[in-house]
Amino acid sequence: MIRSDNGYFGEFGGRFVPEILLPALTQLEDLFFQLRDEPSFWQEYLTLTQEYSGRPTPLTPLRRLSRQLGGAQIWLKREDLNHSGAHKINNVLGQGLLVQRMGKKRVIAETGAGQHGLATAIMAARLGLEATIYMGDEDIERQYSNVFWMRQLGADVVAVTTGSRTLKDALDEALRDWAASVETTHYVLGTVCGPAPFPEMVAYFQSVIGEEIRQQALQQMDRLPHAIVACVGGGSNAIGAFGAFLDDPEVELVGVEAGGRSLDEGQHSVRLLKGTGETGIAQGYKTLFLQNDDGQLGDTHSIAAGLDYVGVSPILAYLTQTGRVIPDSASDAEVLEAFSLLMKVEGIIPALESAHGLAGGFKRAKAMQPDQNLVINLSGRGDKDIFNIARAFPQAEWTGFLQREALRSKELLAETGGQ
Amino acid sequence: MFPKQYEALQVMSHAVVGFPNLDENEKAIAGLVKSGVKLIELQVPFSDPVADGHTLVNACHDALKHGGSVRATLALAEKVCAKHPEATFILMSYLNPLYRYGLQALFEKAASVGIEGLIIPDWPVEEIEPWLPTFDELGLSPILMVTPNTPLERIERIAKASRGMIYVVSRMGVTGHQTQWGEDFQSYLDRIRQYTDLPLAVGFGVRSADDLNALAGKTEVAAFCSKYIEWQRNDGSDVAAEKMEAMIGEVSA
Secondary structure (H helix, E strand, O other), X not given: OOOOEOXXXXXXXXXXOOHHHHHHHHHHHHHHHHHXXXXXXXXXXXXXXXXXXXXXXXXXXXXXXXXXXXXXXXXEEEHHXXXXXXOHHHHHHHHHHHHHHHOOOEEEEEEOOOHHHHHHHHHHHHHOOEEEEEEEHHHHHHXXXXXXXXXXXXXXXXXXXXXXXXXXXXXXXXXXXXXXHOOOEEEOOOOOOOOOOHXXXXXXXXXXHHHHHHHHHHHHOOOOOOEEEEEOOOOHHHHHHHHHHOOOOOOEEEEEEEEEOOOOOOOOEOOOOOOOOEEEEEOEEEEEEOEOOOOOEOOOOOOOHHHOOOOOOHHHXXXXXXXXXXXXXXXXXXXXXXXXXXXXXXXXXXXXXXXXXXXXXXXXXXXXXXXXXXXXXXXXXXXXXHHHXXXXXXXXXXXXXXXXXXXXXXXXXXXHOOO | OOOOOXXXXXXEEEEEOOOOOHXXXXXXXXXXXXXXXXXXXXXXXOOOOOOOOHHHHHHHHHHHHOOOOHHHHHHHHHHHHHHOOOOEEEEEOOHHHHHHHOHXXXXXXXXXXXXXXXXXXXXXXXXXXXXXXXXXXXXXXXXXXXXXXXXXXXXXXXXXXXXOOEEEEOOOOOOOOOOOOOHHHHHHHHHHHOOOOOOEXXXXXXXXXXXXXXXXXXXXXXXXXXXXXXXXXXXXXXXXXXXXXXXXXXXXX
């Protein structure tokens, strides 16, 4: 289990929040520390993920693609098969158990690609809680299908129009809401970032991914894998996949960040590679942030809204510093190529976020031997990306369909008056 | 100079450095001093000001487009501290811009140009305590925040680390919304006074002469900030200063 030293991982982490939020964080930490030491709590959590989200998710061998690439045997950890379509639901279901114990009736969340917002809306619907989801204006445009579903599920989705109008601004806005509502509201932070105890707590719930990989590898490969590769936005799917292997130095752990269009300022979301992120303190914690000389957080870009974030998990910042985790990046173009390859050769539609892990993993697998095994954490499925993929691979047929659908939708609205 | 305990109400107001622009900041500050404002926060604009409401968030983003920065704040402080020795200037900033500058160097520079106090909303008392000897040596007063949900033992700890005055966040939430000044508020002030002889500066929700009159006699300082920034944005700094002067004139002594 990943444990902090009083909220810190090496020099990273901590709890840098306005005074008003401290009592709630302390309360949450006390509850979490008490529950994580009770074996029955972990069992309760596992049962919930099994009954509601179909865990354990399979470890799928990519036989055809591995042969085609000619290197290591590639396996996918299928977090895309979770209910809601991504690993985000693991953390949310876990935090849902805490919300029930605290007796709070409202939850709030920030979301980038909308997967965490969707998972939170699903949990809130199931537990009968009120939910408000903060999402950057720009991300709403990029991931509208998730916004549609969150609203259908009964959540209030608030468009954040300040700053860069992406994930970091949604997180700021969620913190502002929480400062006013903290006594009745739980903030379901979606990743292994933010003030303590969130990084440690989210890592705990996501550790189910790595625990399963370990058992499945021993069964299916008869040994531990040589490498595990995961995409890194905030870092929750990566920490989840890596956690069970930190003490096995023979297992390479590789985090793939969003290389975007280039490594020029504002064109990527790479924070772990040298010369990119610098140590800073913002959004409640200390980590490597993309920032300028004045300490202003920078603009980011990624084809995948879920990786388009300015900071990174303090746990990953630390593990990269110690050399345990190897940082890598994949460009937008490499990601689209990996996306197509998986779809056409193995019949699996990945999320664009997860396709970063594929791009990094395929590259690595090619340089390895056929008797070696490499696991890529497929953190989410790609249905939500239909509009982005259509834009990346333009087709007249799709454009024609959208025009006809827009017309039908307009006519229907005129007929019903939006009722 | 910070006020003494139980002195008559003084008004603290605000400049976001770079909003609406750096030249205007100097003029606006002169206007505030002339209108009777005794304490002025110089806010370093930040890209992610999580304790602020929309008025100050938008002012921060505008300020960053017009040259606002830590260095610009120190340069402005050097000018206004020299020009207005009767006023007390306080550096207000989120932690990261200061951290990036280098905390030790920043505190030394701030003290040397005449800054008397520091308000850093995302720097909790546990992290501030190791710096207290530095602050005492430099004559810089860390002004920590207490909020309505702060437990007693934490109020005690915050009071012990604070210098100059304590910033009393009047209600839950962020800056820029109304507050009620009822019995609950009075007992909140009493709760804090058990642990300190420092004057109390009340902020969040101080938006009118009525609010100032409600606070007169209860507290030593009222922070009138977001509303002033709204005036600045809508009416310009000259009219904002006139409104400030008129409002301070309405406060019963």
